[in-house]
Each structure stands twice: as structure tokens, then as C-alpha cells.
Amino acid sequence: MMEKFRYKSKMAVPKITKVVINTGFGKIVSGKSPSEQKPIQEAILNDLTTIAGQHPTLKKTKKSIAGFKIREGMILGAAAILRGGRMYDFLERLVYTALPRMRDFRGIDRKSFDDKGNLNIGIKEHVIFPEILPEKVKNPFGLEITVVTTANTKEEGIELLSLLGFPIKAE
Numbered sequence: 001m002m003e004k005f006r007y008k009s010k011m012a013v014p015k016i017t018k019v020v021i022n023t024g025f026g027k028i029v030s031g032k033s034p035s036e037q038k039p040i041q042e043a044i045l046n047d048l049t050t051i052a053g054q055h056p057t058l059k060k061t062k063k064s065i066a067g068f069k070i071r072e073g074m075i076l077g078a079a080a081i082l083r084g085g086r087m088y089d090f091l092e093r094l095v096y097t098a099l100p101r102m103r104d105f106r107g108i109d110r111k112s113f114d115d116k117g118n119l120n121i122g123i124k125e126h127v128i129f130p131e132i133l134p135e136k137v138k139n140p141f142g143l144e145i146t147v148v149t150t151a152n153t154k155e156e157g158i159e160l161l162s163l164l165g166f167p168i169k170a171e
Helices: 034-052 084-101 154-163
Strands: 016-024 057-060 075-082 119-123 143-149
Touching: 016 034, 016 084, 034 075, 034 084, 075 084, 143 154
Parallel strands: none
Antiparallel strands: 016 075, 016 143, 057 075, 119 143
């Protein structure tokens, strides 16, 4: 990367700073009583903890929306922010085991990168991770995975992640 982008210092080369694993379970729990919501939330949190390797933080709604049966302060999502060793362990499992298990996976689209070189991937079902047993899952949920880099451009981010082994589609 130093030769391709002509960096003057090794410290200028982009790197991955964090990975954010995010899920929303609003559709699954909306319209249900709090006693019905609790076991669903616990099952989702347990699966997300297994996938991420750390306990996720719960995300509450900021305002009420009557049309969606959402009240202010309801817990409708969870997110885990991974850094350091856990981040690299998760990325390794994602790239080498989970993504190849996705149905009709042909590689990560270049449109998934933003202008700053960060990658956003949407996963429809969390059962692609080998830690999750599909026969025990009652409520499959989707995940959003964001890989945050220090790259300045989209091209730098694509090059960084492709050198790290991410299966990125050719143009």
C-alpha cells in the first residue's frame, strides 16, 4: 500500500480501528407485552454475545412512534463494538467461515464502502455463523456489520480490506 498510494510513513498506512455489530429487533417485539418481549430479547442478546465474543449494549428508542407501536425508552436494538484482538478474531471468522456460508454469496460489493473507506455489510440471517446452531434458533434476525478504517478514500479502504483477505468483487 505504501508503494501504490505513495505514503511517506508507515504510520500513514490505513488500518482497521473498530468493528460495530448492530441488530434491531423492533419488528419481532413490537406489539407484544413486556413479558413476551423479555425472552425474545434475551435469546437475541445471547446469540449476539456468542457471535461477538462480548456482551452487547442495549439501544433504546428516543421517541414514540404510534404507527409502529413504539414507545419512548423501549429497547429495540443491540450493538457490540469490537476493538483489538476480539475485532481481529471476529473478522477472521466473518471472512473465512461466515461469508462463504451465505446463500448466493459472490463477494462484497464495492458499493458497500462509503467515501471514507468504511465497509457496511448487511446480513439477513445470523445463523451463517458457525457458533449458532440453526435448529435452536426461534427468531432469526439480521445483522449490520460496520468495519471502520482510518482510510481517507474509498479506494484506500477497498485496497486495505482486499489485502487483508476480504472477498471483494472486481469492478
